[in-house]
Amino acid sequence: MGSVLRIGEVAELTGTTARTIRYYEEIGLLPPAEGRQPGSHRLYEEGDVERLREVLRLKDLLGVSLEELRELVEAESARAALRREWRDGVESPERRREILTQGIEHIDRQLDLIRARRDEIARLEAELTARRRRLRSRLRELDREPTEAPA
Amino acid sequence: MGSVLRIGEVAELTGTTARTIRYYEEIGLLPPAEGRQPGSHRLYEEGDVERLREVLRLKDLLGVSLEELRELVEAESARAALRREWRDGVESPERRREILTQGIEHIDRQLDLIRARRDEIARLEAELTARRRRLRSRLRELDREPTEAPA
């Protein structure tokens, strides 16, 4: 059931702060809480929580500016519009093919960003484990000849 | 040979700006350029470039604040001091064992951070590829029955 949430609860659920949510609304990164009079409480639903979680995750993992993030999110809502068109029944197979193709291209753009990050992370991890192995092997050498005391 | 570099060259080599280098020096994240009179040019060597590259990489990949980054870097120079002690010949095997053990623990702390990131990235990548697969398979379905035109 669509339980209604206040901004503090949404902040808690997503691991952020009320200020951040208001700021994201202010710069147009999040849509304003629906049907709200200025001064009154912002009310959210589970879908808004999911949406915010996604935004925070992309920001954290991709390390992009909020401006770039806004472009990504806009592309995402364009995608949502296409999904609605699809769900409501699309007439021509040409249009259906177009929608699917655009969806794949959108995902590919995100995958490019993610994979670049993944590779950098993997490189760093490999370097660290290599250094760890070297230290471990020296430690084992010490254990094998423990009587190497000075004169 | 130890070619001497100016701040703009260092910035170019590391993909950052002169302002960032000065700022990092100001907050103690980087050591001040060696033997320099106030007002005169900062001069760097290849080692400084490597050091800065490491700092920028950790910042980018770990997404930490400069304060946290400074702690990491300080731990790194503590490690460098231990490596020097090792290189200059350490007397007791107990001390050698201690140095190696501390080195491994230091690397393990960094590995914990890196692996957490790696897992998050992997989760996101898996979700994206799954969505991509679903779209691709729908596209293939369309190709298999291309005469599904409306009346």
Next chain:
DNA sequence: TTGCTCCTCACGTCACGTGAGGTGGC
């Protein structure tokens, strides 16, 4: 009615960006 969370300014902070005006080495 009392707490609690919410609201809107609005100033502070972190990590730099961006001139302004001036000095120093090929």
Next chain:
DNA sequence: TTGCTCCTCACGTCACGTGAGGTGGC
């Protein structure tokens, strides 16, 4: 001497943090 890069303020900006003072729903 002319460019070029460098220097030090110092103010601007982005992404929020943090009160100040006030209103609104269990």
